[in-house]
Amino acid sequence: MDRPAWKPAHSEREQQHRVDVMRGLKSTRRATLIGLFLVVSLAARADRLVVMGDDRYAPVIYAEAGRPAGFLVDLLRRAQVYSGDEYDIQLMPWKRAYAMALRGMGGLIGVSHNSERAPLFDYSKPVYDDAIRVVVLKGQEFKFDGLEDLKGKNVGGVAGASYGEAVDRAIASGLFTVDRDIGQSSRLRKLLAGRLDAAFIGNGEAGFRLVLESHPELQANRERFVLLPTPLARDPLHLAFAKSMQQHAAVQRFDAAMERVMADLKAEAARERAKLDKRP
Template identity: 35%
Template structure:
């Protein structure tokens, strides 16, 4: 075989490989490391509903998502800098100027944790006026909830994490704490964090939740406008709709519920 025929054969092989092989792109995705069942670390690995959803979508659109879960403040800082996207992001007017948003990925039912000896009736937002609420620094639950804090309707008691918020309620430093998502998120937190917060483990029977959510907070994938990811988000949203329509995401949610015997 002469050199010209060899080069021609090599080109045919390369073209064939290119046409039959799907190449994946890489993207870093940040999230919170301590809010089960949405996302959390188990044995050093990212776990949770949003993590599994991202992996499902990644296969659909041929992306390798490098999912990195950190304390929220650190994860949010990386996303602000444009180091990657961030999952579990709530919408508010300030963030809309900074991030481009996907369609809704998940609804976070924000519930209130209280001491059993300090249970109160909650039917309307006005029932909460003047009460102190423990919540994590830098967190947002959407414009409506954020405005309750900004206007002084609720008195914030800032914490470093959801377990820390629950300890503030136990100690009487706050009337209630932001918890969730829903009952499963609250229960997974107080049981999963038992080794790190022995006082919470010892006294968790003194706590309960008010079943009515204070807000149903839609969560999104957010990407800094610095990255101009409009085309990616359009592709992402198509896969998101497919996952919802096919029942794939419902199965993911049920898997985590079954794991905690709550179905």
Template identity: 30%
Template sequence: MPLIAQLLTLLLFTCLSCTARGEKLRIVTEPWAPYVYEENGKPLGLDYETTAIVFKRLGIEVEWQFLPWKRCLSMLETGQADGALDIFHSAERDATLLYPSEPLSEVEFVMFYANQRPHPFSTLEALKGLTIGTSPGYLYSEDFSSSTLFTREPAPTHEANFGKLVRGRIDLLITDRRVGQHLLDELDIRDQITENPTIISHQSQFLAVRRNAGMDLLVQRFGAELKRFKREPAYAELSARYGANPDPVARAQSTSISPAQTVEQQESGAQ
């Protein structure tokens, strides 16, 4: 075998370090329907199924774990996981994580309120004195996180947050638009809850992996194959099945507080 071919082969096997050792790539994520979730023990979701297809095309086996988000971050930091699905890009994590050039999906963070206690708003200043339901392990925008106008109250799950909203224990909750709409149907509370149209932030979701030996090539190959798959009819069908194209009327009625604000599904510290 020519020397250049030997070097290329060695580079490929180094890139796929876990596979080369006969191990599966360990990916962690939090249930985040409709992007990624489990139903009757079967993993589903737009981003999960997209990622699974891309890895299959690359010939890489994956071991999946569904855990609370703070646990996912802890496992990344301690090396118990090779990567995380549906993580937002953060400059402070560039030293430890690699991100493909192509995102898996785009999210829009909005707030929901109970119809019996409506709190429509268009600015954060309008939330003065209210209690906002949040999720542990999520780092929100500086404006939202540092504001003293309102109180932030975490709940262990997204379902618990909606339960608190229905019972009047919080005034609003913040989550992704599609996640919230999915839960309104899942919990059968659509007639009790309203989505406020103001967009708190836009953000891209990625598959990110730890900066181990050769993983930069894996990220490049994943990004290239993901971009290729997203151009195919199969991806369009998958997107439509999971409602990845928000209603154009609803989008036209939406406003954004500030395009510079971000809501990060990350936290710099563990637990």
């Protein structure tokens, strides 16, 4: 008796479909595994890093209603998207923040670089170029073209702050004295009371205006203050970690992230300019 010819359970088209489905599943699994690997890799290298800073240095960095605010805070929040690290921003008086950072209790944002600090910290590339200005009372202006013009004067400045190598050397040599404090508002009130010959104010004209707006006494007497035209110094600010923390890799991740952040900021500025150009 003739046996019926064997026929495949599925047509060639159906078999090809099954093959395609299996290939698709394998591709999906492969993509899923790659995605999981990337997530795990990112989590493995990411850290939650405490970063401390000044709570009274508006508009660059300050506390507003108890929360971190300012340009440097915005940069940190943008950078953590790219670095994979989470920055726990804690603001306090600068002298305390610096002392805690030196003990390895966290990083420090807004710190100047100098030869004394260089062996102690791992520094990022500069993130902000701070303009330090000299403020005096109207009627007590003096010619200021350089540090020699401060000779013998009593000037208000931040406790624990560096104003750059040249200024720090002039202070150490006794060329002029610095009355240290924890905030720019109290410094200008001392100037107003006649307890200082001049005051150092950070963040250029914008910082000067914000300080005047920060206290009723300063607002009422704003016309009595004069900002001398020549800046004391331009002071690049950095993110830094004590070398004892061994966070050099975190600094490198931050630097790489900041390159992308600055590219984003330039693109945003270009889009805003384009919008303005289109207005009638």
